Amino acid sequence: MKFGAHVSIRGALHLAVDRAGAIGCECLQIFVGSPRQWREVIYPERDLDLFIEKRRKARLDPLVAHASYLINLAAADMDLYHRSTAALIYALRAMDRLGGFAVITHLGSRGDRPWPDALARITAALSVALDATKRAAVLLEHSVGAGGQVGGTFEEIADILEAMRFQPRVGICLDSCHLFAAGWDLRTPQGVNQMLRAFDHTVGLKHLRALHLNDSKGALGSRIDRHEDIGQGRIGRRGFAALVNHPKLRRLPGFIETPGFDHQGPDRRNLDLLKELRARGERK
Ligand SMILES: [Zn+2]
Numbered sequence: 001m002k003f004g005a006h007v008s009i010r011g012a013l014h015l016a017v018d019r020a021g022a023i024g025c026e027c028l029q030i031f032v033g034s035p036r037q038w039r040e041v042i043y044p045e046r047d048l049d050l051f052i053e054k055r056r057k058a059r060l061d062p063l064v065a066h067a068s069y070l071i072n073l074a075a076a077d078m079d080l081y082h083r084s085t086a087a088l089i090y091a092l093r094a095m096d097r098l099g100g101f102a103v104i105t106h107l108g109s110r111g112d113r114p115w116p117d118a119l120a121r122i123t124a125a126l127s128v129a130l131d132a133t134k135r136a137a138v139l140l141e142h143s144v145g146a147g148g149q150v151g152g153t154f155e156e157i158a159d160i161l162e163a164m165r166f167q168p169r170v171g172i173c174l175d176s177c178h179l180f181a182a183g184w185d186l187r188t189p190q191g192v193n194q195m196l197r198a199f200d201h202t203v204g205l206k207h208l209r210a211l212h213l214n215d216s217k218g219a220l221g222s223r224i225d226r227h228e229d230i231g232q233g234r235i236g237r238r239g240f241a242a243l244v245n246h247p248k249l250r251r252l253p254g255f256i257e258t259p260g261f262d263h264q265g266p267d268r269r270n271l272d273l274l275k276e277l278r279a280r281g282e283r284k
């Protein structure tokens with residue numbers, strides 16, 4: 001498995017590549033624009049070109065963008081729904097321009113409205129976004145399933161893929177913290193196997209395109225989405241060793257979104273820990 005991190009674009013996009021290199025990333029996740037504002041940032045062409053060139057030299061592959069946290073593709077409020085679709089298109093265009101692989105997005109919340117209604121909205125938004133863009137994929141992120149949050153079960157994810165007729169540009173991102181908080185016990189190799197069997201049976205492993213590797217502050221099944229540094233949370237090292245060395249997951253990129261041992265965000269120490277677990281798996 002290749003390891004990367006969510007890295008800040010503060011100052012300029014191309015600085016993210018330098019930051020990624022400094023902590024030992026092998027692949028890269030960034031925001032394009034601000035994750036908590038609707039404002040679309042227009043980056044200077046020079047910054048975009050420099051990003052591309054630096055990333056090629058640093059061999060950070062794949063590149064993904066995490067879409068805005070504000071996105072709700074299941075929103076009943078039409079203003080929010082259209083803003084969400086536009087934000088997804090914006091992120092996809094940025095990935096197309098930068099040669100990125102995909103945009104990872106949360107699905108949003110359906111409140112107390114029925115699932116078929118939310119499913120229809122999500123499907124329409126995804127179709128519009130894909131039609132408006134060229135190449136980058138959309139990876140739907142599995143959630144902890146708190147409240148009316150969409151995507152907290154494998155069944156819901158499978159429904160969306162099916163409604164999209166298994167469009168090859170739509171895939172899935174699983175987050176270890178979200179899985180654990182949603183009730184999948186990833187602390188042991190057996191637990192990891194059980195989760196993957198269920199995912200394969202319900203969704204299909206071929207649709208899984210990326211992982212978020214985060215330990216969990218919340219307890220098993222707590223539906224609390226709070227990330228912890230690798231090995232410091234409720235999942236622990238044994239669970240991550242099983243995840244990163246699993247034969248069915250080895251081909252995937254894994255991105256950390258951990259608080260960091262110095263609370264400065266994803267850091268070298270988290271990545272080194274994962275690399276150490278990977279090396280131990282290889283020696284076996
Ligand atoms: Zn996310």
Ligand SMILES: [Zn+2]
Pocket residue numbers: 175177178225226227
């Ligand atoms: Zn999370």
